Amino acid sequence: MSEAAASRAAAVTWLPRWSQLVPPVALVALAVSWGRDPGAVLLGITVVALVGAVLAAVHHAEVVAVWVGEPFGTLILAVAVTVIEVALIVTLMLSEPAGTDSTLARDTAFAAVMITCNGVVGLSLLMGPLRHRVLSFRTEGASGALAVLAALVSGAWSCPPSRSASPVRRKPARNWPSPVPLR
Numbered sequence: 001m002s003e004a005a006a007s008r009a010a011a012v013t014w015l016p017r018w019s020q021l022v023p024p025v026a027l028v029a030l031a032v033s034w035g036r037d038p039g040a041v042l043l044g045i046t047v048v049a050l051v052g053a054v055l056a057a058v059h060h061a062e063v064v065a066v067w068v069g070e071p072f073g074t075l076i077l078a079v080a081v082t083v084i085e086v087a088l089i090v091t092l093m094l095s096e097p098a099g100t101d102s103t104l105a106r107d108t109a110f111a112a113v114m115i116t117c118n119g120v121v122g123l124s125l126l127m128g129p130l131r132h133r134v135l136s137f138r139t140e141g142a143s144g145a146l147a148v149l150a151a152l153v154s155g156a157w158s159c160p161p162s163r164s165a166s167p168v169r170r171k172p173a174r175n176w177p178s179p180v181p182l183r
Contacts, residue, residue, distance in 0.1 A: 007015035015063065022036065054084055074144040078114040082148050109152045116149055 026049035033046045061080035067074030089108050128135045 015060070018052070019059045022049070022052040022056045026050050036127045057084065070140060074140055078144040082151070085148075085152070109155075113149055113153055116145060 026046075029046045029049040033042050036042075038046065058077075058080060061077055065076045067073075081158060089104070092108070093104055125135070
């Protein structure tokens with residue numbers, strides 16, 4: 001058996017116990033807190049359980065990606081992360097009151113771009129030489145992350161900031177004639 005096949009077999013047969021137990025616990029915590037005004041303790045438990053469920057989902061996607069191999073493994077991980085991000089953004093958008101001028105989706109996509117481009121890449125460039133002395137760049141990993149970011153950014157930044165029923169009139173910039181008289 002080749003080394004790659006042995007690695008795939010080991011990844012498929014071994015799933016840590018936490019990655020199997022956390023998603024049902026998160027489901028129970030979500031069901032208990034659904035539709036209620038949770039206190040600080042229940043909210044903390046629910047947040048920890050949902051973060052654990054997200055980590056378990058990413059771990060399962062990584063196991064499947066190792067089993068499938070390149071290039072489809074990278075695509076599986078990119079799709080899994082995209083689905084999780086979209087679910088979190090939609091959840092935040094649905095929790096806002098109706099009729100508010102929300103730019104949450106666009107701001108969240110911008111934050112993801114800034115975290116990925118500045119935070120993750122900068123931290124990798126800083127910490128990588130400390131461990132490996134010389135860094136090598138692999139386009140397989142970077143292209144998947146940048147493709148996900150490009151899709152999020154192009155979708156979020158091309159949307160108008162609001163779809164509310166009542167038009168919002170903003171004050172024009174100073175020394176700029178207004179086509180519509182303001183009340």
